[in-house]
Amino acid sequence: MKKWILLAITLVIGIVLTGCGGNSQPNQSEAKVELNVSAAVSMKDALAEIQKNYQAKNPNVTLVYNLGASGTLEKQIEEGAPADIFISAATKQMDDLDAKNLIDKATRKNLLENKLVLVVAPNSTLAIAKFEDLAKSEVQKFAVGEPSVVPAGQYAKEVLEKLGLWAGIKDKAVLAKDVRTVLTYVETSNVEAGIVYKTDAAISDKVKIVAIAPEGSHKPIVYPAAILAGTKERKAAENFLAYLSGPEGQTVFEKYGFTMGK
């Protein structure tokens, strides 16, 4: 009996020791880097997959995401929140930081593009096939992001204004604080329709896309990215940004409904 215990202990110690030795070597060769990325929450799933791929390839880099509404992230950065890279879902927030010299202007680029779609619950029996149908009386309520805060809401308002609908239907609009809430309202049938990004509609199997906002009805939806002026991990940030716009980043982004920026 004693022999068995002794053997077991020896084995465990042996495994632990060799395990440590094997792992610690590559770690010591490069210093650990923690990269803080503030990104629009609409990129959540694509970024999660990229995080897995990237960290497997670069074990010395830890990606820390801060996901939120672009307006919130902008405010956090202005107040000095730790961030090395900022990816916004609209140009406005990036322009604001640009004007305050908080980003490294040379690194700014249009990383991604997105489209705006009209979604309904899959079992919806209402005849909603285009944006104009929002004016129909069957549509009692529809959800969009609050235009002053949520970029998707800003674009939605722009489309509806362009189509001459906004003034007539804005009383039926539930102004959500983020796109996720718009989807929740549509998924649970509490609104008859919602306007979200194509990428958001792509990840929910409980909504169905019935229309894509016509070309030219809104400003192109670009996701600008930039390295922040205050970063202490300049090199790592550059590498990660290059990876995002490279072929490996593109594969993941396109899978989640994005188009690469020009």
Add this chain to the structure above:
Amino acid sequence: MIEWQPIILSVKVALMSLIFVAILGIACAYAMRRWEFGAKALFEALFTLPLVLPPVVTGFLLLLLIGKRGPLGWIFSEYFHTKIIFTPYAAILAGTVVAFPLMYQSTKAAFQGVDCQFEDAARTLGASEWRVFWTVTMPLAWPGLVAGLVLSFARALGEFGATIMVAGNIPGKTQTLPLAIYFAAESNDLGTAGLYVVIISVITFTAVYWLNVWTKNRVKVSVYRGMF
């Protein structure tokens, strides 16, 4: 520039919530004190849940409950031909649910502080349970109840997460003060946000300040009564 509608709506919603919270909180605390039953610990935990759950989660659960496909939502549309989702009533519901634990806990503590001997004395003199409750239990528990009411009012007034989920954010209809503050701050309209913050702070501060002064005076009075 400043809209008064969110302020008026918020105060209305908080006051309406207060009525429901008072009735439910006192009833539940009384029932829990008076009767023994098996699932008591379960209810106790359930009553505290809205206090610890993130309000957004509470809001999501309420959305499932009163939404079009939810059981309560179905009853309302089927039998009353109305819906509460995205109306001020949903805001009242949210305020009631999140403020309930505060009222319940305060009332429970207040009831525990009531000496049973007084109640028993009243019973020996032939008072009905109803009369014992209103003439002995309630007056003795009153300070604790008032504290609970003030806290509940403040909590309901400041409710954000659950409210925005079920009442939506329809400016002029269901946009309460905390929602107005959130969206003003987020859209960088710090002037409006600041003004709203001052207003909501003044309302809450006044309520809590009044509570403290009132409690202090009451203690003084009862000390004198005891002396003479």
